[in-house]
Amino acid sequence: MSATISGNISCAVPIATHDRVVLGHGSGGKLSAALLKEHFLPHLHSHALRMLGDGAIVSAGRTQVVLSTDTFVVNPLEFPGGDIGVLAINGTVNDIAMMGATPAYLTAGFIIEEGLPMEVLDRIVASMARAATVAGVQVVAGDTKVVEHGKGDGLFINTTGLGLANSEFRPLPTSARAGDAVLVSGSIGVHGITILSAREGLDFQVDLASDTACLYPLVEVLRRATDDHVATLRDPTRGGVASTLNEIASASNVGIEIDEASLPVPTGVAGACEMLGLDPLYVANEGIFVAFVPEHLADKAVEAMRGHPLGREARRIGKVIDDHRGLVVMRTGLGGTRVVDMLPGDQLPRIC
């Protein structure tokens, strides 16, 4: 897949391939997509996997279920608004909800670094239990492994979820169509900025707490308000709203246009992004989703979501168009447009 580079181009030696995995491969941007495409899909090629949805719809006998898995890596393990445990429960529950399914069961696998204080483990597991109760799911199987000190960043958790598919309600990343309205269920950038502020190094304080939440009840509100007519649902985690919209534009082969003025960016997120030179569109979220609904149902959908505690900041942020398929563009304050591309890797704070 490397482009051919002719001999007489002698710019700085191009680094065209990666011989090792770098952190950017985990950021949810282009490198992550490339990792999947070049190193996983060539070997693991089930039809369900190739759909690249949040989860897979498979049949078990005559029942259709949704399976999803996610692995959680976060530093610090505990932060305002939650911890790695809550993220692990909500994250997988949400992936199942994004497929239109009803979350039912989870498994949880733990890779624990030698030396992790027991009281930290206790707090996190208790937190997971509470989150599971709120989400209405049971953790039915699990596993633990311990690795040597220095090999594990404290704790990694994998959760795999099983949900009951709904044959009437099946939003898919491939189903967005020109004319659909693009909605967001809440404020953007909150989780990512909370984590950055809790991490050592950048040393700033902000009055924010992670927005991690079980989104299933809000999805139900949306489903009822639109009578099952939701084309696409996705929760923009790592890589932010921008990455998610790009994935959908690509999967559905449509163009997406969003309006900068309509994005719900809370003050603390805006301030932190200004200070660090970050774009809120690429900052991680854990408690919102983007929804693509037919235009004539958009207002009703937004109003319904706003009636729910998790959806108070729900709003329209854009629309799907026939133009520039696969691209996401944004209308700026000045009336111009600019492309909202996927980032190669993580956003880095800048000085310029």
Add this chain to the structure above:
Amino acid sequence: MCLGIPGKIIDIRADRGLPMGTIDFGGVRREACLAYVADEVTMGDYVIVHVGFAISKVDEAEAKRTFEVLRDMSQLEELEWVAEAIPPASPVPGGAP
């Protein structure tokens, strides 16, 4: 070069001889070194901060004037633009007329 943003001083202290302040950037708070503006700032003032250092005090009167000039300019009729387009006889040091 140079991501510098305005923030409000909400605390001033000395750290082993170095004047430091807590700056509020619209809801985000971070420490910044005030050594380069120490003589001219006090609590509540706005400063421009670049990589953790205040490099200037925001001249609030000028800031307001810039904005008002721009806003008024945007509301003028076309004929008035033409009049404005003729520059002053000699350069005005320090600012747009």
Add this chain to the structure above:
Amino acid sequence: MKYLSEYRDGTIGRALADRINHTATRRWTLMELCGGQTHTIVRQGIDALLEGAVEMIHGPGCPVCVTPLEQIDRAVHLASRPDVIFASFGDMLRVPGSDCDLLRVKARGGNIRIVYSPLDAVTLATRNPDKQVVFFAVGFETTAPANAMAVWRAAQLGVSNFSMLVSHVTVPPAMLAILDAPDNRVQGFLAAGHVCTVMGWDEYEPIAAKYKVPIVVTGFEPLDLLEGIWLAVRQLESGQAFVENQYVRSVRREGNVAAQALVSKIFRLSDRKWRGIGEIPASGLALREEYADFDAERRFALDDITTNEPVECRSGDVLRGRIKPYECPMFGTACTPERPMGAPMVSSEGACAAYFNYGRARPAAAGASTPRGEAQ
């Protein structure tokens, strides 16, 4: 955010753009000399709004982009040492060196930390007395006072395990190099508002007079840039050429005297190589002899690092404004943000990255290529 958001007002911005378009009787060529300004211009589509009246050429105003290859290679070497904690601003991490970049060094186990302020690097040194902390001190004049204070502080506190790899550049020599080039088309400049906050603007007065180019000290928000461009066009339309200050809320003619004083105490002028451009005499800063202890190039053996110097690199043409990023044959094909060939594609302030990321979904200018759909 106060003193920020109001300078993004779309209605006022569009009116300003209209005004510029109506005032210009011909198309003028202006250069902005600051990566932050390039970022705003491309991101907000200001150049597209003013297409008929102004051509904006993006100058070498991104310190990340112009950091010479040798310094990146030295950074990579230092960061790879097991006894070193290498501290850096975030945007330096992806800049390609001769065969590696700092992110890859991190992948291989290098202890690399992103810091927001140079003082954080000094703190790192006090907290890790058994390691050497090296800080990558890059930037234009805006960042020099911060880097100077880090050295001063380390000296004051007796932090002996702290040193800096310096790669500072200054603006006026770059401006002169551009103006002296035989194929120069630039008729006016937007000077960098935060560089001038530190340095003032008197250095630019002889340049404006000698080369008869308007120089407008300009801020970074859309309204600042539009006003700065408007002032430059107004001068050009009336045949005038002087230094004017748009960024009055932050810049004074004398600049920040205290900052200048400490910079002069810690640093001296030196010749500096600019990546993609070559050496420009007296265009950089180096640590003075009294502070040589804090110079990483003195503390560590860095002489036998071989640098693969490119013979001819289009980055230089982009940085000097000779070509637009999309006019480079590698743009969007062999050279993309995830596989950058040169620095302007890496830094988010670099012209190539700005063009690529904010892309051209609007009607393409002649020769423009779209960023998507290229060979992956």
